[in-house]
Amino acid sequence: MGEVLRRYWMPALLSEEMPEADCAPVRVRLLGEDLIAFRDTDGRIGVLDRFCPHRRVDLFFGRNEECGLRCVYHGWKFDVSGNVLDMPAEPANSPMRDEVKIKSYPAMEWGGLIWVYMGDPDHMPDRPPELEWGLVPSTHRNIQKRLQENNYAQGVEGGIDSSHVGILHSLLSPREPGRGFRERQQAIDPRLSFLAQDTAPKFFVRPSDYGMLIGARRKASEEEFYWRITQFLAPFYTMIAPRSPEGPIAGHAWVPIDDYNTWTFTMYWSPDRPLREFEGLDSAKVNVPVLDDGSFKPVHNRSNNYGIDRAMQRDKNSTGIIGIGLQDSAIQETMGPIVDRSREMLGSGDAAIVAWRKLMLALADELESTGKLHQPLQPEIYRVRSAGIVLPRGVDFADGARERMTVA
Amino acid sequence: MGEVLRRYWMPALLSEEMPEADCAPVRVRLLGEDLIAFRDTDGRIGVLDRFCPHRRVDLFFGRNEECGLRCVYHGWKFDVSGNVLDMPAEPANSPMRDEVKIKSYPAMEWGGLIWVYMGDPDHMPDRPPELEWGLVPSTHRNIQKRLQENNYAQGVEGGIDSSHVGILHSLLSPREPGRGFRERQQAIDPRLSFLAQDTAPKFFVRPSDYGMLIGARRKASEEEFYWRITQFLAPFYTMIAPRSPEGPIAGHAWVPIDDYNTWTFTMYWSPDRPLREFEGLDSAKVNVPVLDDGSFKPVHNRSNNYGIDRAMQRDKNSTGIIGIGLQDSAIQETMGPIVDRSREMLGSGDAAIVAWRKLMLALADELESTGKLHQPLQPEIYRVRSAGIVLPRGVDFADGARERMTVA
Amino acid sequence: MGEVLRRYWMPALLSEEMPEADCAPVRVRLLGEDLIAFRDTDGRIGVLDRFCPHRRVDLFFGRNEECGLRCVYHGWKFDVSGNVLDMPAEPANSPMRDEVKIKSYPAMEWGGLIWVYMGDPDHMPDRPPELEWGLVPSTHRNIQKRLQENNYAQGVEGGIDSSHVGILHSLLSPREPGRGFRERQQAIDPRLSFLAQDTAPKFFVRPSDYGMLIGARRKASEEEFYWRITQFLAPFYTMIAPRSPEGPIAGHAWVPIDDYNTWTFTMYWSPDRPLREFEGLDSAKVNVPVLDDGSFKPVHNRSNNYGIDRAMQRDKNSTGIIGIGLQDSAIQETMGPIVDRSREMLGSGDAAIVAWRKLMLALADELESTGKLHQPLQPEIYRVRSAGIVLPRGVDFADGARERMTVA
Structure with a gap:
């Protein structure tokens, strides 16, 4: 590999x-x-x-x-x-x-x-993959880096796993007096309502020349589905479906330091305008503060239980940990440096993960048997973008979101 | 095992x-x-x-x-x-x-x-062993917990080893001008005089349904012996002989975390009255302060040489380490995570330790060959108590201390 | 070995x-x-x-x-x-x-x-080797000790390696506007001029009853050579050639703690007069401050990148690290606990190192085949001293420096 x-x-x-x-x-x-x-x-x-x-x-x-x-x-x-x-x-x-x-x-x-x-x-390809965050002016993007003490695959798997989004990152709990978990979350941010209403998305995974296209389908109304569409781009890039067409897009590169450690690069970018102050990674909600000793280790890390605040966990969010990025890092690290996959119990909510593991093994097989990989050689095939979109039930998600996913 | x-x-x-x-x-x-x-x-x-x-x-x-x-x-x-x-x-x-x-x-x-x-x-027994400290009201007991970074057997062996009591925990040194080690100790606390006068107790070990009964005999007078009688209760409970019938009793549970670490629970209890303030584990002399980070690691630990004070060691006690509990912990940890027993040189002062090792191996043999252990199944057999008692030379220690050792 | x-x-x-x-x-x-x-x-x-x-x-x-x-x-x-x-x-x-x-x-x-x-x-020899720093009165010497986290051989090899002296410990850089590296160094300290003028010394190594005599020859003038003559004294003593006949002499003992650690003893001594205040190891330039916790670990160590100051490295000395001793320690430690010698590429500047490795292997062979070593048995053969000296080109270095190297 x-x-x-x-x-x-x-x-x-x-x-x-x-x-x-x-x-x-x-x-x-x-x-x-x-x-x-x-x-x-x-x-x-x-x-x-x-x-x-x-x-x-x-x-x-x-x-x-x-x-x-x-x-x-x-x-x-x-x-x-x-x-x-x-x-x-x-x-x-x-x-x-x-x-x-x-x-x-x-x-x-x-x-x-x-x-x-x-x-x-x-x-050797003549240049890096043309990911959109690399194409836009520097004013339009924000990149941060953190150390994760686990195998990069745990990061990638988190990045393509829409199932956890409405649970790990959810904003409230069933404990709220008089209000259930899902109703409260919806009240806080209407854009999250689909995630809260339907926590068991159905996955549709399609192979692609850059890796694979993943559609996670949730109920929106009797006539519509809410689709979170993300790409996996070989060998380790993922994207997050944006909440709205106007908002910035987020993505990750999960770069293997070795079998037990990963550089997690988190990108926030807007295709067509400068980022505003405190937009994206400048906000405490998403940003993961790291130590300033050159290690890029998060300030809140395993040694201090990621700063878990049990009162916050009881009253405000699922984890008691501040920031979506740190919630992901924390949970991925707690699986251990390399999770023992023989002891997992995967369900239908893990369909994208299963597909990804097969894809990577297929790439290794291809390289071993043919001596080459056809995919990485065209940097321009990486010009795609994730999308969150409500579509009529009869419309194919790739067709319906085509314009939103296209990078000029 | x-x-x-x-x-x-x-x-x-x-x-x-x-x-x-x-x-x-x-x-x-x-x-x-x-x-x-x-x-x-x-x-x-x-x-x-x-x-x-x-x-x-x-x-x-x-x-x-x-x-x-x-x-x-x-x-x-x-x-x-x-x-x-x-x-x-x-x-x-x-x-x-x-x-x-x-x-x-x-x-x-x-x-x-x-x-x-x-x-x-x-x-599965239907309830835990009926150790006396569990039977008394909570006002009558004090329980503390500390981490020891060594195998539990080193703890148990310390707990049944009467030989070390008058040496490791002794209060003064041969350096005192004009006074020897033993005389000075006696002057400080007359109850310790027997320990100081006779540092080479003779051990008598008897098998019992709860584990084993250990009598350590010291000279008291021409007509009398001073007996420190303690029980080992399977699989890892020990007790300390109290200094007087009125004083609280102390005991330990040495619970294996893994092969290299132990939770040491120390109990102080009085059978028939509430503990007074600062009695037993509240006193600095016995208590082992631990870090408040959830690790239960002693504040004075291997990394700081257990806070050893060489002036204290020269003038006040054998070790220069504060507290009987920490003296035990320290000495047990310095043997290493698992002491190399092939390099020990055991003497007659180690008779209880030899007997304990045989007992534990016998239990493992019994379980392997019969599939069961008869001992742990009767919680009420744990209703015993240690004793320190002076008896006429002709009296059997188990007979002479029977009343003192009985838990109602 | x-x-x-x-x-x-x-x-x-x-x-x-x-x-x-x-x-x-x-x-x-x-x-x-x-x-x-x-x-x-x-x-x-x-x-x-x-x-x-x-x-x-x-x-x-x-x-x-x-x-x-x-x-x-x-x-x-x-x-x-x-x-x-x-x-x-x-x-x-x-x-x-x-x-x-x-x-x-x-x-x-x-x-x-x-x-x-x-x-x-x-x-067993009846007394330690009669190294000169041990023979002089205590007022004439200064001894310091530090921990190095590497095999002692890396220390010895640094101690006999004249090649690095004019480079690792050099005082300025090629960046100085209008002045080259070598010219500037010369201007700062004329005694360093030979080191700066000729960075590729030629080595002459001769076996000796105490170990080996090493002459590192540099150009001084058309008629003269500048010789830095140092001894390796078995099994792990080295000396530094003094800058002038009046200055104190420096030497080391590289004592193996185990395969991965070394006690480095650094000696500064004058054969015939008390050391002055701040002479030798009292000066910050040579001294290596160590932690006062008994570990003798340098205050600036691997964990803090030896306190490297990149501005100092750009403008003042080669390393950005303060003190000749720490520069040596740092560089020797960065090779790892035991350097992988199969991956080295030795040149003619490493001639003394090659000779030393052969000598040590020969000692091991001698001991294995004969059961004894003839060398260590005469403490008086260690009565030698290093020298830095300018000699006419036709004079043999051992002859020309004989008086300077002799300890009375």
Whole structure:
């Protein structure tokens, strides 16, 4: 499966983590490999093995000099492509100067992120997938990053799981005197009424060239269905159906650090206008505050039970945990670093998850048997968008939401 | 050996950890199993698998609702017996609603504690053992709980080891100018004089239907012996001989969390009167202050060398550690999580420990060969009490202390 | 290799860690063994197994009494040679009193340190090696100790590696407007000019009865070479070439705690005069401040990236880390607890390191095949000293520096 992931450009860092030429190098761990990223004097991005090939010193402590990162122990200096530029402790005519390279991966900056390609060079796409949040101006988007201490698959599965939305993130409880759980939720936000009225959506999953299209159908009225339509885009992108056509859209990239940890990138964007202040990820409701020590670990994390407030859980929301993002992170982490799937009991509400697992296994099979993946090679196929929409009962969801899902 | 332990009701929590109906669920780990305990709307105790059978989410984050604990991810709700009461994300007619159960264990509240039975249902005793501290009114007892990071056997062995009492817990040192160790101790507390005068007690161990009766004999005078008589009550209860007939009695339950950790419950009780303020566990001398983060880890623990004060150790007591309970905990933990018994050198002062090891192995053999244990099935056989008593040399200790040891 | 190390007296503690008779015992871990050191009433040093042979209690919590360390659990008391002096919980006539011993190692105090011998008693040298810092009066030396979380070999290899001196510890960078790296360094301290002018020294390594003599040759002028001459003294002592004949000399002992940790002792000494205030290790430039919790872990350590200051790294020195000692520690630790030498790429600047590895393997072979080591048995052969010296090109470095290297 690692080979599948390596055939895609992957988000590695926020652009703001390497804000300028010659800034401090940054540790990156991806797919179980320890790497070091730096931006050289010309602004180019280098992603190298984290350890100097000479004596295995950590290049995080390296000095970012003119167009190269220098190991401070004996001064070996590397450019963004992994070539050795200097070996001051070796004689000028040493053959090592030409022979030595450090492992390096192609990297680029796009859409507010630093991207890296860790796969077979012969199959490298020429650019990252054209996800809408990367296409819009930077004023139209907001990207945040957090560490999750669990396998990326638990994140993806949460991202495509419409079933939990009206339960995990629900705003009130059956305890409210005189009012049931569902009525109260509806009163708080009419847009949530469909989620509260029908907590058992029926799933329709269709294969697609980017991954799969998922329609979660709930009752809206006798004549209509409420559809939450989301895409899974290989290998690890998901989107959330927006509450209204005007509101910003949210999506995630669940990037594997290793088998037990994930970088969760959360994107909020508007296709056609700048985000307003406190819209989307600026709001406490969605944003997940992280520690400022470079770890991107949430302030509320496993060690403090995600800041659970039992009074809030009794009176205000299902979890007693603040913020949709942290609710997802918390619940996904509590399953353990890798959930034991042999001990799960999946129901019809888990149909999208079952389909996703099959899809990923099929991609691995395809790569193993043919040596290639047809999907990742066209960045433009990622130009799609999620939708939340009420449609007459007879209308196919993909047809009815086609315009809303299309990215120009 | 785990099977032996499972045939007994075991203390799991202090009652005060689940103070009222519908309070927050509490994590419990016992015999290596991760469990969640909750008190439902009717006050009943549930002890369930800690992880939801649906997607393995930690039920500590569950919502304790009307007569059931609800997983917050997709809303599965369980009653105290492990039945599923609700599955909101599944269709109303899903067969899963009837098929799914979560692992649950019988639990009850008695004697200030929450008890759980984790063994074969066909051999479940109808109630916990009738230890005296559970029988007296709550005004007559004080129970505390602490975490010990070692195997429970090290705790039990400390609890039945009279040899260490006059040494580990002794009050002064040979350094006192002009006064020896033993003389000084005697001067401080005449009741301790026998312990100080004779530090090498002779042990007499007798099998009993509740476990074993241990008499530790010290010289008192030319005509008399000082006997400290304590019981080991299967599978992990011990008692301390009281200093005087009027004083409260102390005892312990050493409950295995797993192979490397123990819940130590310490009980102080008076058979016939309320405890006075600061009597027993309220006093700093005996009490072990614990962190208030729910871990029950002592404030003074391995990481800070148990607060050892070398000046105190030089001038005031053997250890420089405050409190008899913490002295025991400290010394038991320093042996490591499981002491390497192949490297011990046992002497005649360890006779009770040798007997206990044989007893526990015999219980395991009995269970393996016969499928049952005769002992735990009569709760009333636990109605015994320790004693410290001076007897004429010719009197058998069990006869001479019979009245003092009898619980009405 | 452990057997080789055991044939030498090794520094275990600073004398000041056991400042007086009957002071608190101190935990020591050496060559993977957990030991406890104490100073008895007569000032003698005992180094014993850390765990009591009776019940395996940690003797760190023992009571240091009249001429013996007493386990606080059952009172067994041991003298500095490991004999049992008391067993209060055993009968007076117990044969155990004569049979039991605790593991103990010979120990002595010399040169400001506590030394221990852990090897075959039949091959024990009568005293530690006569390193010059141990021979001079205490006013003439300064010894510090720090914990390094890596194998001792990485320390030794840094200690004999002249190549890194002009790079890792260099004072400025190529970024200085209008001035190159080398010119600037020279301007700051003319004594560093040779290091800055010639960063690729040529190594000459010669075997010696104490280990090996290493000459690192740099260009000084058309007629002269600048030689940095250092000794490796078996099994783990190194020295730094002093900048001038008047300045103090520095050296290290890299003592293996276990395969993954090292006690680094750093010595600064003057052969013939008291050190001045703030000379050598008192200065922030060389000294490594350590935590005052007994761990000797540097205040700036891996967990805080050694306090790296990127602005300092850009403008003032290569690393952004304060102090030559910490620069070494940091870089050695970043290689990991044991560097994977199969993934190194050694060059001609690593000639001393290659020679050292061969020497140590040869010592292990010698011990295995002959049962003895001829080298460690003459403490007086350690009476040598490093030197930094400019010599005419035709002069052999050992001849030219002979006087400077000789310890009277």
